[in-house]
Amino acid sequence: MSDSISDLLNAAEDAGIQIKPGDQIQRIHRSLILPDPNQNRDDWDDPATRAHIEGIRKLMTKKLPSGQFFGIRLPLLVGQPNEEGKVPLIDGECRWRASEGVEEELQYLPCLVRAGDPLELRMDHATSNGARKDLTLYQTARAIQRDKEEFGLSNEDIAAIHGLRGAKAVSKHLAVLKLSPEAQKFAKDGSFKDVNLIYELRDLDPSELKKLEKLMAKGDSFQQALKAITNRKKAKEAPNNTSGEPESATGQPSPPSSKGSDSEPSEKITLRGIDLAAAVALADLLGVEDAANLPHPALEAKILASITSLA
Structure with missing residues (x-):
């Protein structure tokens, strides 16, 4: 198990954790680390997640030829200690969970201790998850x-x-x-x-x-x-479209044309052939509000109305 501060800092940087002024590397017992009950991940019972944690546990408890355990090489990211000396966990809950029940010396986890207000620590947690895209x-x-x-x-x-x-x-x-x-x-x-x-x-x-x-x-x-x-x-x-009118991209008959009426004939357009993602993107460009959550007929109507208003 590596005790080198420089090795731990290098591991953190290699994992995309930006080292900030005031950050400190410390070994902290897992009992003093408090996981965030509101953290983004909520799939701890998922078989794939459990297998991932078990894989970390097996690796950290592996004995090297030197007789040392491999341990945890990537520091957990934690905040400043509270009045009881416990630190909030920002990033690394899988590693923290993997250390449960292992040899006592392995329960002292390498941690990068960071100062910051709750918003900054929250942003650190979110960006660390986003960087891994997991x-x-x-x-x-x-x-x-x-x-x-x-x-x-x-x-x-x-x-x-x-x-x-x-x-x-x-x-x-x-x-x-x-x-x-x-x-x-x-x-x-x-x-x-x-x-x-x-x-x-x-x-x-x-x-x-x-x-x-x-x-x-x-x-x-x-x-x-x-x-x-x-x-x-x-x-x-x-086959249910018996109006004789072409269907739009939403599967609804297009608005009836004025062909055959007393009004002046005009050419009509529809959104036929445009998939949903493209229709939402078009609506966003036209300034249609909350386009992603509109029912298809309402989305089509708003897009056509916006296009017509440009004429």
Whole structure:
């Protein structure tokens, strides 16, 4: 087990942890480290997470030829001690959990002790998770919600902290929290990473969600299964369009044209052929508010109204 301060600092920097003035390296017993009950990760019972923690435990307890344990080489990031001498854990809960029940000397964990107010420490926690890109969409959405409600951060600040591409991506992630519990399950278990698929997932009814789960159990990826179901849905809806009018991208008949009326004929446009993600992006460009959460017919109507107002 390495006791070199320089080795621990180098390990922290290699992991993307920026060393700040005033940071200190200390070995702190795990009993004095307090994990954050509101931290972003909430999948401690997930088999993959448990296997990851067990892997850390096996590695840290491995004996080297020198007779020393391999130990923990990447320091945990912690805040300043409270009146009882206990420090809040900012980053490294998997390593902290892995140290439970091991040899006593291994329960003294290398820690990078950082000063800072609660907002700064919260930002350190969020950015450390974002840099590893290991949170599910649901976990990221919950973290964003907490940052908005508890810390009052703007969408721009949240995007920067979580490594998202702009403030619009923040709204897309928050749409995860508006899914039905059945649909939300796929975002919770990490079945997919593309937040744009949220809109197609949102439109599946309970029976279609069960079909999605069955297709994935047979070996299809989330994207393959979702595409198969949405294609079937569109095929079933097509014969129901008896108005003679073309369907739009949302599967709804386009607004009736003025052809054959007493009014002056005019050419009409629809959003047919534009997928949902592209439609939301177009709506954002046109300044349509809360585009990501609008029902499809309302989204199409607002986009067409915005385009018409430009004429």
